[in-house]
Amino acid sequence: MTGGTVAPQRWPVLGPADLEAVSRVLGRGVLSGAGAPEVRGLEAEVAALLGARFCLATNSGTAALHVALAAAGVGPGDEVIVPALSFIATAQAVLHQGGQPVFADVDPRTYTLDVRDAARRVTPRTRAIVPVHLHGLPADMDAVQLLAQSAGLTVVEDAAQAHGATYRGRPAGTLGAMAAFSLNSTKNLAAGEGGLFVTDAEELYARAARVRFDGLEPAAKWDPTHPLDDEAAALATVRGFMYLPGELTCAVARAQLARLAETTARAQRNAGRLSARLGALPGIEPPAVPHDRTHVFHKYRVRLVPERAGLEVPAARLRDRLLEALRAEGVEAVLWQTVPLPAHPLFASRARYPNAEAALESTLCVGSQTYPLFAQPLDVVDAWADGFERAWRALRRGGGR
Ligand SMILES: Cc1ncc(COP(=O)(O)O)c(C=O)c1O
Structure with a gap:
């Protein structure tokens, strides 16, 4: 959307x-x-x-x-x-x-x-x-x-x-x-x-x-x-x-x-701007960037921590609700990958990968394949931040439902 x-x-x-x-x-x-x-x-x-x-x-x-x-x-x-x-x-x-x-x-x-x-x-x-x-x-x-x-x-x-x-x-x-x-x-x-x-x-x-x-x-x-x-x-x-x-x-x-440096700079500028806004919302964790590396934000994945937002709903349910709410606000958002690689039918493994599973259940990506965050001008980043704040506020008021 x-x-x-x-x-x-x-x-x-x-x-x-x-x-x-x-x-x-x-x-x-x-x-x-x-x-x-x-x-x-x-x-x-x-x-x-x-x-x-x-x-x-x-x-x-x-x-x-x-x-x-x-x-x-x-x-x-x-x-x-x-x-x-x-x-x-x-x-x-x-x-x-x-x-x-x-x-x-x-x-x-x-x-x-x-x-x-x-x-x-x-x-x-x-x-x-x-x-x-x-x-x-x-x-x-x-x-x-x-x-x-x-x-x-x-x-x-x-x-x-x-x-x-x-x-x-x-x-x-x-x-x-x-x-x-x-x-x-x-x-x-x-x-x-x-x-x-x-x-x-x-x-x-x-x-x-x-x-x-x-x-x-x-x-x-x-x-x-x-x-x-x-x-x-x-x-x-x-x-x-x-x-x-x-x-x-x-x-x-x-x-x-020849334009990669420009693409990288835009990606980092956009992520910095969005992270400053989303990081201020209780229960939202923007992507981590350890001090010894730089991130080029090919995808921008945010984590939801329901208890920090005062919500008692499973993370996956909250993620699905937020995805709907973001799209209704005109914010591009997608899930990228829904199961860990070993759970693809090709491998059909039942082994558990707790961190990969938790990451997939409790996160979503802002921006999509067609409209990624790294491509956006600042006014779109700001509009997405506004839409995200509205969607999150409404979800919290409704107890995450
Ligand atoms: C992490 C990762 N590895 C490998 C590939 C494979 O690249 P390609 O689609 O160009 O074959 C992709 C991209 O699609 C990828 O995202």
């Missing part, structure tokens, strides 16, 4: 620079290729921005995660620790390598991996760990690294939601052996469908590059006079997939990348 007096801004915001990027590709007439100019340009620009040695563009964030796990040598029987709260792709990428995702609970405050719970789940078969920088907040990477070093695990960051975030001054995407970003339309760096694989290690890069390209040895150079010929004589050395992105996607991603 998008009512109210101020029209919210839809995401992605596309303008003349994106149009110019698309027409540049169409004018050139080259739509794809591992060595094609937009693919290579995007890879070079992302690597430079992050201060990483290597980047590979892919056709999805899931593909970027998958090539990372393949490069890590994950295979049948290997276990990979992933958080119980994420998008399903984090676990699917493990299955694609024949590995077994082992779910660990999340921290109740940050919603990122609870590293102590992860440590309890390490076995002799554990090969890798995938901390997810959920909603744009980096996971507790020092603790992840300590665990990984002591147990001999490869760290693959799932940075799908965290473009522009930092941990102790270092960019998300450079905090593990490898990282994966998503370029899906909802993301802070949006280009339709696409992904980015990042690493500093030449060997991992070389392996990932083959896995991305049907196992073929990438061509040493690209010939603009014969743009489709760079794979004609290549030979396969490993099992791989066709995960190359198209030139149109990469060109749009480059145009969006």
Whole structure:
């Protein structure tokens, strides 16, 4: 619902620079290729921005995660620790390598991996760990690294939601052996469908590059006079997939990348403004941001604590009532994920993940996939804050019902 007096801004915001990027590709007439100019340009620009040695563009964030796990040598029987709260792709990428995702609970405050719970789940078969920088907040990477070093695990960051975030001054995407970003339309760096694989290690890069390209040895150079010929004589050395992105996607991603700092600044400004308002309401907890990291608020998740609002209703019921009330006030609000990953029918696990379950029951996200908080001008943020206050006041007056 998008009512109210101020029209919210839809995401992605596309303008003349994106149009110019698309027409540049169409004018050139080259739509794809591992060595094609937009693919290579995007890879070079992302690597430079992050201060990483290597980047590979892919056709999805899931593909970027998958090539990372393949490069890590994950295979049948290997276990990979992933958080119980994420998008399903984090676990699917493990299955694609024949590995077994082992779910660990999340921290109740940050919603990122609870590293102590992860440590309890390490076995002799554990090969890798995938901390997810959920909603744009980096996971507790020092603790992840300590665990990984002591147990001999490869760290693959799932940075799908965290473009522009930092941990102790270092960019998300450079905090593990490898990282994966998503370029899906909802993301802070949006280009339709696409992904980015990042690493500093030449060997991992070389392996990932083959896995991305049907196992073929990438061509040493690209010939603009014969743009489709760079794979004609290549030979396969490993099992791989066709995960190359198209030139149109990469060109749009480059145009969006040039505006990423602006997107990040707007996300942080909006979240700061909304948190100042919502944090003053009894029983509402805005997203936590530990002092050693920055959050890019890809999603803005608030927690409801009924007892602190003087309410005696189950958190999930209160959440549902608030969701309805917010929408009636013209405030964009959604649930993002309704069950922990292990409870998806794919896994049908009955194991309990108390923090992930509590997080899902007692929180909602302000902003939606189409109208995220990070895209909004300040007057929309203020209108949403006003609507939230009215909805919360009315709910409290009515005893949460
Ligand atoms: C946390 C997380 N991991 C992985 C992915 C997968 O990215 P994609 O949808 O680009 O495959 C996404 C995004 O959808 C995500 O949010």
